[in-house]
Amino acid sequence: MKLKILMVEDDSSVAEMMGMFFAKEGWTEDVAVDGVQAVEMFKEHIDEYDLITLDLNLPKKDGIQVAKEVRALSPTVPIIMLTARDSEADQILGLGVGADDYVSKPFSPLALIARIKALHRRIMIEDNQSHPKLAKQTSDYDVNTKHVKISKARREVLFDNKKVANITPKEFDLLYTMAQKPRQVFSRGQLLEAVWGYDYFGEERTVDAHIKKLRQKLEKVGADVIQTVWGVGYKFDDEQGKK
Secondary structure (H helix, E strand, O other): OOOEEEEEOOOHHHHHHHHHHHHHOOOEEEEEOOHHHHHHHHHHOOOOOOEEEEEOOOOOOOHHHHHHHHHHHOOOOOEEEEEOOOOHHHHHHHHHOOOOEEEEOOOOHHHHHHHHHHHHHHHHHHHHHOOHHHOOOOOOOOEEOOOEEEEOOOOEEEEOOEEOOOOOHHHHHHHHHHHOOOOOOEEHHHHHHHHHOOOOOOOOHHHHHHHHHHHHHHHOOOEOOEEEEOOOEEEEOOOOOEO
8 A cells, every 4th residue: 555645744853753654654755844835735736645644733824724725625635633732622623624533642653554544444445435337326325214315336415305515534434324224323432443444543532523513514404313322322313304
């Protein structure tokens, strides 16, 4: 597996250390030392990068703003946010603007490598499943409940035949996982395993952040289909229809 990574990091010692570990994996990286440079580099080479590691605390433009601008350019490029901040609010904020994972400094380089591999594997599986040659006719859906239709090949979600827009890969996979088994309660650990993979080392609150953003997008078409089961996790249930 060969990857080209955009490393957004203003600490030269961290960038040098990670560059050595990336080289051992056969990966290459470009380094941006501030937020403005990061966005410019991504715009110029948008099709070249397989993944972005993004420091939250950056000169000129912070990691939150960079993540927003990157997501506006590409809804699918994987982003792993790195930061010395360790508060739950900061982590949820980072995940909420489009980051796929969150790593607090100081971190283990080997753990970061493992997360990158797991995230990239997941993206490759999704790309293969959504290849145009595998697409079904528009009348066919993998999930077809009372109000919701989901096509995994097209990465498409409809609620009462209205398209749910701007769903990220992780949000789609969360909804798809739960919608396949309506009213079954999934723990956060089960959703982490199903959506992020066995090798995912993240916190369970990652699920909460993605569920929150997914709900916001579903609510725009009137869908109230994800319910919180307090003390356990979440379930999909669209039998009650709209809010």
